[in-house]
Amino acid sequence: MPCSIMDERHAAVTRQQNRRLKRGINSMEWGMANRMAQVIQSDGHALFLPVDHGYFQGPTRRLEEPRRTIYPLLPYADAIFITRGVLRSSVDPDNSKPVILRVSGGTSMIGKDLANEGITTSMEEAIRLNVSAVGISIFIGSDYEKESLLNLSKLVDEGEKYGIPVMAVTAVGKELEKRDARYLALSCRIAAELGARVVKTYWCEDFERVVRGCPVPVVMAGGPQVDSELEVFEFVYDGMQKGAIGVNLGRNIWQNDFPVAMIKAIRAIIHQNATPKEAQQLYSSEKGGE
Numbered sequence: 100m101p102c103s104i105m106d107e108r109h110a111a112v113t114r115q116q117n118r119r120l121k122r123g124i125n126s127m128e129w130g131m132a133n134r135m136a137q138v139i140q141s142d143g144h145a146l147f148l149p150v151d152h153g154y155f156q157g158p159t160r161r162l163e164e165p166r167r168t169i170y171p172l173l174p175y176a177d178a179i180f181i182t183r184g185v186l187r188s189s190v191d192p193d194n195s196k197p198v199i200l201r202v203s204g205g206t207s208m209i210g211k212d213l214a215n216e217g218i219t220t221s222m223e224e225a226i227r228l229n230v231s232a233v234g235i236s237i238f239i240g241s242d243y244e245k246e247s248l249l250n251l252s253k254l255v256d257e258g259e260k261y262g263i264p265v266m267a268v269t270a271v272g273k274e275l276e277k278r279d280a281r282y283l284a285l286s287c288r289i290a291a292e293l294g295a296r297v298v299k300t301y302w303c304e305d306f307e308r309v310v311r312g313c314p315v316p317v318v319m320a321g322g323p324q325v326d327s328e329l330e331v332f333e334f335v336y337d338g339m340q341k342g343a344i345g346v347n348l349g350r351n352i353w354q355n356d357f358p359v360a361m362i363k364a365i366r367a368i369i370h371q372n373a374t375p376k377e378a379q380q381l382y383s384s385e386k387g388g389e
Contacts, residue, residue, distance in 0.1 A: 130262025135296065137197040137231040138178040138264075139316065145345035146369050147299075147318060148176035148362070150185065151201040151234075152349060154219075156208055161354045165189040168353050175362045180234055180266075180347060183220055187228075197231035199266055203250060213270070214238035218250050222257040232297070233263060236270035239286040248293060255294035267295035268320070278323075280305040287313040299347045302338045310342035318347045328361065328382055332375035335368050345369050360385035 127135065139145045150169055152159050162168050166189040173179065173190075178197040181190070186198060202220040206213045216236055225233050235254050237247045251267055258265045267290035269283060278301045287298045291313050298313055302322035310317050322334035331351050339345075346369060355361040364382040367373035373381065 128262055131259075131264060131296075134197075134231045134262065135264055138199060138297075139344060140177055140370070142370060143344055144339075144369050145316075145318060146175070146177045146362075146366050147180050147199060147345065147347040148172055148178070148352065149180035149320075149347050149349040150353070151180050151182050153185065154182050154201060154204045155206055155213060159350075161358075168358075171359050172353065172362050175359070175366050177345070178231060180349075183224060183228060198228065199232040199234050200225050200228060200230040201235075202233045202254065203235040203247075212242065214241035214243040214247065216243070216247060216250070218254060222254075222261055222263065225263060226261060230263065232266055233258060234266040234268055234299070236268040237286065237290055238270050239289060240282070248289065251290065251295065252293050258296075259294070264296035265294065266297040266299055266318075267291075267293075269298065269300040271301070278303050280308045284309045284312045287317060291315045302334045302343075306338050306343070307341040316344045317342065318345045319343050320347050321349075321351055328355070328364070329375055329379050331361075332364060332368060332378040332382075335365055336373075336375050336378070339368060339372075357382070357386035357389045359389055 269286035
């Protein structure tokens with residue numbers, strides 16, 4: 100497709116997103132609207148940096164010492180997705196970035212079923228930590244589907260009471276083959292129906308089908324296993340063209356050999372509509388400085 104047509108399509112999608120987002124924010128109470136505006140920037144886009152992986156993976160590669168991973172990347176993130184323990188131990192209180200607090204857990208990679216999560220952190224604790232939003236995983240199609248959806252509903256009730264938005268994460272546990280448009284569209288729609296203000300889901304082929312069926316903002320988690328930075332830039336760009344408002348990317352950034360260059364390049368796609376080629380050029384020029 101010619102670049103001019105792609106640019107026009109992206110501009111139209113962005114205008115539609117921003118109108119929908121502003122209508123939604125304007126209908127919210129002040130506290131909820133204010134917190135949503137903290138995590139989603141004025142252009143309607145967002146780059147969330149998740150560093151919550153240790154809650155079920157332990158000290159995963161290049162997140163063994165969270166403070167060392169987080170510190171150089173924080174200036175380029177719009178918000179950070181994190182557990183209360185790592186927030187308190189590894190992020191200074193004078194940090195000015197909004198916090199999305201991971202509040203679900205209770206399982207691990209070596210346990211029987213990752214889907215058997217519960218709510219691990221109260222809304223009162225979220226208020227004490229002055230967070231901008233909270234995040235919880237849901238497991239559609241698992242043995243614990245009902246429990247995870249009731250957890251989401253309970254959290255939404257609490258969030259609406261205190262003006263704190265809830266981000267639902269459409270988790271697939273260890274069953275990565277579930278990352279197709281039909282499954283993810285179903286999961287995202289259910290999350291929105293139960294009151295999530297934002298949904299985090301995986302990029303997939305036919306991603307526009309996922310976004311079209313979800314009436315709240317969608318941010319992309321990781322996509323398929325890829326072998327190069329360019330392939331990451333390509334799926335991020337594709338998802339943005341098809342209606343995502345941004346990303347919630349962790350390992351694709353902080354497990355990269357040049358994480359600052361990587362987050363700068365992805366940020367250019369999110370907030371400057373850079374193409375994959377332009378992002379690759381930026382990455383190549385920036386990595387020499389790390």
